[in-house]
Amino acid sequence: MPFSHLGLSPYLLPALQRALQEQGYVQPTPVQQRAVPVIVQGRDVIAMAPTGSGKTAAFVVPLLQQFITRESGAARAVPQLVLVPTRELALQVAETFTALAAHLPRRPKVVVAVGGVSINPQMMELRGGADVLVATPGRLLDLLSHNALSLKQLATLVLDEADRLLDLGFGEELAQILLKVPAKRQTLLFSATFPPAIARLAAAGLRDPQRIEIDSHAEQPxxxxxxxxxxxxxxxxxxxxxxxxxxxxxxxxxxxxxxxxxxxxxxxxxxxxxxxxxxxxxxxxxxxxxxxxxxxxxxxxxxxxxxxxxxxxxxxxxxxxxxxxxxxxxxxxxxxxxxxxxxxxxxxxxxxxxxxxxxxxxxxxxxxxxxxxxQVPGFEPQDVAAPAAVADGNGGIKGRRPSKKDRLRAAAAAGTPPAK
Structure with missing residues (x-):
């Protein structure tokens, strides 16, 4: 299935396709084939797919279409929010937005807000709002407490790598954030696994979501x-x-x-x-x-x-x-x-x-x-690795440091005092 069959705007499709091809996506991956049309329709989504399956582009592409077709909002407004577990992933998601928007008629203002660095530059960046905010939960709550942004006009909330968000202890912060965002919104949840905590989060924050599951074995690289x-x-x-x-x-x-x-x-x-x-x-x-x-x-x-x-x-x-x-x-x-x-x-x-x-x-x-x-000719190792640990038939394990009992047994057999 080509990108032209995913329900994207014919007006924007050439620019998006060009950027996707520059990023190595000649054809949409399975998760993109199934998620993009549903997101374009405005439905909530729960998508599970393995690492490297193209999940980020699966939500960035339809969100860029929303950005182009949306009217400008009020000051400090953030219409699109992506929550991620780590600074590194936040930067990667922001880079994907920038790369895939390269040929659009206008570019989104993408702001990254993560902990571990000063909050002041991020507050300055958010003056006048942002088209897309990519944030870790704790830093987002810090910014909200400083009145640095408003979520009243939030249209789309993305929880990327939701299982890792919960694994890293962001459950309480996510609960607080869900209380601060509009009830009427589109929510997209992307995860590699679907543990019970994810199910509870989905039940609390999503409305009749379309569930998409890509078989990890079928997608094995x-x-x-x-x-x-x-x-x-x-x-x-x-x-x-x-x-x-x-x-x-x-x-x-x-x-x-x-x-x-x-x-x-x-x-x-x-x-x-x-x-x-x-x-x-x-x-x-x-x-x-x-x-x-x-x-x-x-x-x-x-x-x-x-x-x-x-x-x-x-x-x-x-x-x-x-x-x-x-x-x-x-x-x-x-x-x-x-x-x-x-x-x-x-x-x-x-x-x-x-x-x-x-x-x-x-x-x-x-x-x-x-x-x-x-072994590569010319680089043969001179050092010798210890043999694999196996039972020696006398209670000891070859390849491991001998126990005190093993040393006493060996000394008795040799007729020498044991080493201390």
Whole structure:
């Protein structure tokens, strides 16, 4: 189904299609096919779809059409409000509004309001209102308490990543916000899962919603997963080698710390690779410039921490590299899900050293994976990983530090005093 069949205005369709294609959407994804026509009709929506399925564009496109056709409101008015759980996702949603409005006859004023930074610049931005406000719940309530905006003319409320909003403890704030918005409004709820808390929220805030559910298995991205053994000290050299050998036009590289992102990006630059670091210490302006440089190809490698990469949606990203393995096995799935989006295939490469082999085995166990270990000629590891933990038949576990009982048993067998 092409975008022309989604009920969009023929007057706006060419501009929206052009912007969508520039963002990598040649054809609408399943969630866009089902959600856009319903939102255009003005109905409330509950949409569940997996990460990388195009949920953000599914609500941004019809909201841009509403913006173009709506008359100007009163001062301080906010007709469209998007609530998100994190600063990173707020910036990503705002960027999507800006990108998809690039060819419209007029552009919306999009304001981002998040905590962790001074409230005064955000209050200044909201003078005269905003066409779209993308906010975290706590900061929105702060702004309302300062009379920085009015929600009396709110027409559309979007709860993006609603399950994460509740997981991160925003339930009480959401309840307060729902009491402050007009009863007559359109509400759009987008979520990856539908736990009981989401059902209660939907019952309280939505009117006869259209429920849309995209099968996560049907939408499973095609991602090839590789694990390459390499000594820890040679990972940057191996990464530079792979970039040249494989011809990757862009790569998102995950590291474990802010300092690590700067160090790796600097080493790659010295090796002749265009690279930039992305971490939580960057200002909003710097972050946007780095992401834009990565999208346009000016920067080939983006070296990011997990926190900074949340909300990043880079269409046609060919490869993700786990320079450092994620601390949490669950984060492995979120990391590799940055590639293989919107129907594209992707590649996820993990570097594994003697020190991290056991952790990769844990990730495999938790994620029900089995990834073959590889070696790249010229980068064969010299360090040896500890063997997998298995029972030794005498109550001890090979591959783990022996217990006191194991040491006493071994000493007795050898006729030597046990080590302390």
């Amino acid at each position: 095609e991602i090839t997963q590789r694990a390459i053994r390499v000594d820890s000290g040679r990972r940057t050299q191996l990464l530079a080698h792979l970039l040249r050998q494989q011809g990757w036009p862009r790569a998102l590289v995950f590291v474990g710390s802010r300092h690590g992102s700067e160090v790796v990006a600097d080493k790659l630059a010295k090796a002749g690779v265009s690279a930039a670091a992305l971490h939580g210490d960057l200002s909003n302006g710097r972050r946007l410039r780095v992401l834009q440089s990565f999208r346009t190809g000016e920067v080939q490698v983006l070296v990011a921490t997990d926190v900074a990469a949340r909300g990043i949606d880079i269409v046609q990203l060919p490869v993700v590299v786990n320079y450092d393995l994620p601390r949490s096995p669950a984060d492995y799935t979120h990391r590799i899900g940055r590639t293989g989006r919107a129907g594209e295939s992707g590649l996820a490469v993990s570097f594994v050293s003697a020190d991290t082999e056991a952790h990769l085995r844990l990730i495999e166990k938790r994620q029900q994976l089995q990834i073959e270990r590889e």
